[in-house]
Amino acid sequence: MAPTRKQREIAARHQRILAAAREQLLEGGYLGLSMDKLAAAVEYSKGTIYQHFSCKEEVVATLALETARVRLGLFECAATFRGRPRERMLAVGIAADLFLEHFPDHFRVEQIARGAVREKVSPERQRELASCEQRCMQICAGIVRDGVASGDLDLPAEVSPEELSFSLWSSSFGVFTIVTSGAFHLEDMGIAEPLLALRKGQNRMLDGFGWRPLTDEHDYEASAARIRAEVLDEVLVTLREETL
Incomplete structure (x- = not known):
C-alpha cells in the first residue's frame, strides 16, 4: 500500500x-x-x-545507522559479482572506495557518532548498528571461506577468515580516516593517490597469503571495470537518489 x-x-x-x-x-x-x-x-x-x-544522541545514532545501511547495501551488491573469490573481495574493496568517494560526509559523521553516542542510545538502535557492522564482516569472511573452499587460498591454520578480513578492513578504515580528516599533506609525503596506494598494499598482502590468482597472473584492472559495470554503478545511483 x-x-x-x-x-x-x-x-x-x-x-x-x-x-x-x-x-x-x-x-x-x-x-x-x-x-x-x-x-x-x-x-x-x-x-x-x-x-x-528522543534526544540528540538518537539523532546522531540514526545518521550513523543510515551510513551503515548504505555501506552494507554496497557490500551486499559487490559480493554478488560473478568471479573468483579474490575478484569478489576486490569488488568489496571497490564498494568501500565508492562509499568514501560518494558519501564522504556520511563517513565523517559516522566517526563522530561512534565515540559519542554508543552508550546513550536505545538498545534497539545499538543492535541495529551492530547488525550492519557484523553483516559487513560476515560478507568479507564468507568470501575468504569461498577462497579456501575453491582451492585458491591456502589459509594458515593460525589465521581465521575473520582475522584476514579484519586486516583488510582496518587498513581501509585507517586510510579513509586519514583522507577525510584533511589533516595530512599526503602529496608532500609522496602519496598522490592514497586509495591506489591502499589497494596496492592490500594486493601485496593477499599475494603474500598466496591467494590466487596473484596480481601478476590476472588483469585486476579489467576485473575492476567489470565490477563497476556489472554490479556497482547501478546500485550506486539508486543509493545516491535515496540518500542525498
Whole structure:
C-alpha cells in the first residue's frame, strides 16, 4: 500500500531534520549539535523534533545507522559479482572506495557518532548498528571461506577468515580516516593517490597469503571495470537518489 500524504510529510520532515543534523555535526562536531539549534535550523518547534527523536544522541545514532545501511547495501551488491573469490573481495574493496568517494560526509559523521553516542542510545538502535557492522564482516569472511573452499587460498591454520578480513578492513578504515580528516599533506609525503596506494598494499598482502590468482597472473584492472559495470554503478545511483 502506498504511503498516505501525511506519512509522506512525516517522512520528509524526518529526513529534513537528519539533513540539518548532519550539517551541524560537520560544522561543529558533536558538541555543535543541540535540539534547540536543530529546531531553529528546520523551523519546527522543539516539541516536533522530539516527536521524531528522543534526544540528540538518537539523532546522531540514526545518521550513523543510515551510513551503515548504505555501506552494507554496497557490500551486499559487490559480493554478488560473478568471479573468483579474490575478484569478489576486490569488488568489496571497490564498494568501500565508492562509499568514501560518494558519501564522504556520511563517513565523517559516522566517526563522530561512534565515540559519542554508543552508550546513550536505545538498545534497539545499538543492535541495529551492530547488525550492519557484523553483516559487513560476515560478507568479507564468507568470501575468504569461498577462497579456501575453491582451492585458491591456502589459509594458515593460525589465521581465521575473520582475522584476514579484519586486516583488510582496518587498513581501509585507517586510510579513509586519514583522507577525510584533511589533516595530512599526503602529496608532500609522496602519496598522490592514497586509495591506489591502499589497494596496492592490500594486493601485496593477499599475494603474500598466496591467494590466487596473484596480481601478476590476472588483469585486476579489467576485473575492476567489470565490477563497476556489472554490479556497482547501478546500485550506486539508486543509493545516491535515496540518500542525498
